[in-house]
Amino acid sequence: MKKLWLLLICNLLTFHIYAECVIKFRVEEYIPFTMKNAQGNWTGLFVEQAKSVIEEAGCTITYRTVPWARALVLLQEGKLDMLGQMSITEERKNFVNFIGPHYEEEIKLLIKETKSFQIEQHEDLLQLPKHIQITKGAWYGETMNRLIQDHLHKFRFNQNTQSSFEKVRFDRVSGWILPVTPGIHKLSEYQGFKYHPFVINSNPVYFGLSKTSVKPALVQKLKDSLERLKQRGEFEKILKKYE
Numbered sequence: 001m002k003k004l005w006l007l008l009i010c011n012l013l014t015f016h017i018y019a020e021c022v023i024k025f026r027v028e029e030y031i032p033f034t035m036k037n038a039q040g041n042w043t044g045l046f047v048e049q050a051k052s053v054i055e056e057a058g059c060t061i062t063y064r065t066v067p068w069a070r071a072l073v074l075l076q077e078g079k080l081d082m083l084g085q086m087s088i089t090e091e092r093k094n095f096v097n098f099i100g101p102h103y104e105e106e107i108k109l110l111i112k113e114t115k116s117f118q119i120e121q122h123e124d125l126l127q128l129p130k131h132i133q134i135t136k137g138a139w140y141g142e143t144m145n146r147l148i149q150d151h152l153h154k155f156r157f158n159q160n161t162q163s164s165f166e167k168v169r170f171d172r173v174s175g176w177i178l179p180v181t182p183g184i185h186k187l188s189e190y191q192g193f194k195y196h197p198f199v200i201n202s203n204p205v206y207f208g209l210s211k212t213s214v215k216p217a218l219v220q221k222l223k224d225s226l227e228r229l230k231q232r233g234e235f236e237k238i239l240k241k242y243e
Contacts, residue, residue, distance in 0.1 A: 021059035021218070024081045025050050026071040029161055031189055032181065032242045033085065045182070045242045046084040049102050050207065052234055054082075056225035057218075069137035078212030085179070086208040087139040095211050099223040101204030102235065107140055108195040111175040112168060119198040122147050128174035131156045133164055140177060141201030165189060182242045 027034040027042050034044040042063050054061045064071075064080055074080035076095040085105065088098055109125070109132070111117065117128060122143050125132060134140070134148060136157045148155055156173060158164040167173045169192060177200060184190045207226070209219050229235055 021057075022062055023054045023059050023214075023222075024062050024064050024079075025054070026074075026080055026083045027063045027065055028067065031161075031187060032183060033179075045238060046103070048238045048241075049235060050082065050084055052229055052238070053099075053102075053207065053222055053226045056229055057221045059218075059222075068135050072137050075208060075210045076212065078210050081210050081213050083208045085205045087203055087205055089139055092208065096208040097211055097214065097216075097219045098206040098208055099219070099226050100206035102207055102226065103205050103239075105201075105203060105205045106180045106199060107144075107177060107201040108180055108197070108199060109175040109177055110168060110193050111196055112171070113192050113194045115175075117174070117196060119196055122200065124198075126151055126154055130172070130174040133158045133167060133173050133176040135178070139201075141203070144177075144200050165193075168193065182239070 025047075027047060029035055030044075032044055033046045034042065035047075037043045047063075051061050064074070066074060066080070071080055071083055072092075075083055084102065086092065086096065086098065087105070109117075109119070117124075119125060119128075125147070132155050134155045134157060139145065140148070158167075158176065164176050168176050175196070180195055181187065181190060184195075207222075209222065214222075
């Protein structure tokens with residue numbers, strides 16, 4: 001009878017741990033990284049990567065749709081558990097545990113296909129005829145972020161992906177600073193646009209886990225899960241789908 005009770009208690013504890021292992025992951029319509037498919041389900045390069053890591057760890061993924069700047073606040077508060085595409089900064093280390101990297105990011109200026117700008121260094125961006133779109137709270141590298149801080153009047157925060165494309169298309173801004181999109185030639189959303197060859201920043205990006213809501217044991221579990229997937233070549237398979 002005693003063994004039966006011990007087994008029951010162990011089962012209940014296991015169920016309790018599993019039931020609570022739900023990871024809230026941030027999404028926003030941003031093709032091909034995070035997007036909804038025809039059935040209305042979230043998918044995309046970063047969604048598939050995050051889902052595989054979370055499920056490999058025996059947990060469940062749920063989604064919260066919030067803008068990037070708001071997502072950083074929620075991550076710090078523990079109301080969001082996990083973000084993808086995070087560059088490591090000293091400020092973020094205060095409230096984020098990083099695992100990965102999960103992607104090599106290159107940031108350039110998206111412009112109209114018919115445009116031609118002379119850009120050889122970051123300061124040349126200040127000479128463009130109109131404002132430049134950026135994402136609030138984004139990390140574009142030390143040099144670019146300092147330039148933005150010192151010349152904020154030259155930049156405009158984007159509202160959403162669709163309106164950002166439209167502003168570039170109709171010459172309301174000179175361009176939009178964002179990560180280079182894999183498989184751009186396949187995506188209708190990017191028709192009529194091109195990336196300026198000047199590289200604004202390039203670095204690996206990570207999954208960020210909230211220090212408030214994700215306990216150290218679970219951080220390690222997710223880290224181990226990510227490494228196993230990499231070793232099996234699963235991340236490479238996901239990436240190839242979007243090239």
